[in-house]
Amino acid sequence: MSILLTTLNARYTHASLGLRYLLANMGALQEQTRLQEFVIGAKATEIVERILSYSPKIVGFGIYIWNVEETTKVVAMLKRVAPRVVVVLGGPEVSHETHEQEIVKLADYVITGWGDVTFPKLCGEILHGPKPLMKVHAGVQPPMAEIKLPYSLYTDDDIKNRTLYVEASRGCPFKCEFCLSALDKTAWPFALDSFLAEMESLYQRGARLFKFVDRTFNLNIKTSLKIMQFFLDKLEANPDDPVYAHFELVPDHLPDALKEGVSKFPHGALQFEIGIQSFNPAVQTLVSRKQDNQKAADNIRWLTTQSHAHMHVDLIAGLPGETVESFAEGFNKLWALAPHEIQFGILKRLRGTPIIRHTQEYGMVYDPYAPYTILANRDIDFATMQRLVRFARYWDLVANSGRFAHTLPVLLGELPFQRFMAFADWLYANTDATHRIALERLVAMVSRYLQTQGMDKADADALLATDYSGGAKAKPAAEATPAPKRQARRLAA
Numbered sequence: 001m002s003i004l005l006t007t008l009n010a011r012y013t014h015a016s017l018g019l020r021y022l023l024a025n026m027g028a029l030q031e032q033t034r035l036q037e038f039v040i041g042a043k044a045t046e047i048v049e050r051i052l053s054y055s056p057k058i059v060g061f062g063i064y065i066w067n068v069e070e071t072t073k074v075v076a077m078l079k080r081v082a083p084r085v086v087v088v089l090g091g092p093e094v095s096h097e098t099h100e101q102e103i104v105k106l107a108d109y110v111i112t113g114w115g116d117v118t119f120p121k122l123c124g125e126i127l128h129g130p131k132p133l134m135k136v137h138a139g140v141q142p143p144m145a146e147i148k149l150p151y152s153l154y155t156d157d158d159i160k161n162r163t164l165y166v167e168a169s170r171g172c173p174f175k176c177e178f179c180l181s182a183l184d185k186t187a188w189p190f191a192l193d194s195f196l197a198e199m200e201s202l203y204q205r206g207a208r209l210f211k212f213v214d215r216t217f218n219l220n221i222k223t224s225l226k227i228m229q230f231f232l233d234k235l236e237a238n239p240d241d242p243v244y245a246h247f248e249l250v251p252d253h254l255p256d257a258l259k260e261g262v263s264k265f266p267h268g269a270l271q272f273e274i275g276i277q278s279f280n281p282a283v284q285t286l287v288s289r290k291q292d293n294q295k296a297a298d299n300i301r302w303l304t305t306q307s308h309a310h311m312h313v314d315l316i317a318g319l320p321g322e323t324v325e326s327f328a329e330g331f332n333k334l335w336a337l338a339p340h341e342i343q344f345g346i347l348k349r350l351r352g353t354p355i356i357r358h359t360q361e362y363g364m365v366y367d368p369y370a371p372y373t374i375l376a377n378r379d380i381d382f383a384t385m386q387r388l389v390r391f392a393r394y395w396d397l398v399a400n401s402g403r404f405a406h407t408l409p410v411l412l413g414e415l416p417f418q419r420f421m422a423f424a425d426w427l428y429a430n431t432d433a434t435h436r437i438a439l440e441r442l443v444a445m446v447s448r449y450l451q452t453q454g455m456d457k458a459d460a461d462a463l464l465a466t467d468y469s470g471g472a473k474a475k476p477a478a479e480a481t482p483a484p485k486r487q488a489r490r491l492a493a
């Protein structure tokens with residue numbers, strides 16, 4: 001075996017689509033290529049030992065924002081104990097600002113951008129000469145029809161135990177400056193029939209959970225409808241063994257034909273991840289995000305009231321020009337639309353993204369270490385940003401976990417952001433922890449907090465007990481609010 005493809009995934013359940021693309025496109029070298037995935041948190045020595053057990057001549061590492069720190073240690077150790085092993089890096093994290101990175105200094109070669117044809121070509125040159133002269137190779141983007149689809153490389157074990165990532169297209173035509181896909185300038189679809197044939201084959205092998213990584217699933221409605229119909233046919237033919245699909249949507253583009261398709265999906269079969277990021281038009285303009293806020297809000301409202309899709313909607317705190325007050329306004333507006341989850345993200349400066357142009361004017365200060373989270377900016381100081389970080393963490397524990405479905409609306413009242421921020425400040429002051437808060441302790445803390453807000457202990461405990469009487473978890477939090485209050489919030493949206 002000459003070539004080992006490897007990466008550190010964020011979790012065991014995440015199967016690397018990128019590595020499987022590379023393996024599928026190795027051509028004549030495929031026979032001598034193996035794939036070995038690890039999970040972050042594993043010991044570097046054990047990873048290196050396992051890598052070397054294959055006696056590879058070349059090791060190709062997939063480098064991402066979540067694994068760059070740990071992979072740097074692995075590569076450093078690997079080059080010390082086996083300096084003759086050739087290390088090739090690829091992936092989004094090393095595709096930009098390449099030369100200044102520690103891991104790049106340790107490696108022999110780097111491929112930036114698409115690796116599907118450039119990686120096998122480089123491996124061929126390393127193994128058989130002539131020796132490549134350059135260290136950094138710009139990945140060649142081939143016509144989509146020339147890229148071999150990787151889905152047959154998902155093993156039966158992957159199908160049974162892991163999330164299957166699939167993509168009907170690559171790229172994004174939009175230019176949101178905080179996002180790496182802004183550099184794509186367009187989207188490139190794979191041939192739909194071949195793609196669906198691969199999905200059929202995965203389905204026949206038992207796959208029931210498909211996570212689409214297409215950045216904008218609803219760009220081309222004809223394609224979206226065909227893909228949805230594929231899943232609807234499966235659901236109709238086999239309702240007792242349902243299939244589940246996850247898509248990323250742009251929120252302001254939901255024509256009637258797509259709505260009709262969406263409305264046919266039963267409960268538990270469809271999940272949408274929708275980026276709002278900011279409802280502030282001035283911020284949207286600053287970061288070149290084109291979004292019709294009214295349409296986006298109408299579509300989210302339609303989806304939450306007229307479809308069974310599970311909705312996960314993203315907001316980002318820390319964008320240039322976004323104050324705590326304007327973020328709070330957007331958060332409250334989104335909460336009123338009652339998505340199942342609000343993903344409260346903190347801005348990260350991804351390598352290569354154009355948001356860097358605002359650094360000076362907006363005083364953007366980022367952590368120099370991955371994942372390059374914003375620490376402060378002109379409008380939000382460090383201490384306040386830390387409060388927002390804790391808000392995001394506690395929001396996951398209390399709101400997105402679905403464990404406090406009945407208690408949450410009481411906790412949030414009519415001013416969800418402000419009330420939750422006060423709760424988050426109190427919780428931190430009284431626990432000094434953002435992680436490892438056991439559920440029992442968290443329940444007790446929520447009860448204590450409600451008591452500080454004037455609720456009787458018995459009432460607080462009784463309210464919390466309703467969250468454990470079953471059936472509460474799947475409910476969108478805002479739906480549990482008494483009707484007149486929810487109406488008021490919706491009118492305000």
Ligand code: SF4
Binds near residue numbers: 172175180215
């Ligand atoms: S945030 Fe979404 S819409 Fe904007 S560039 Fe990235 S993928 Fe495209």
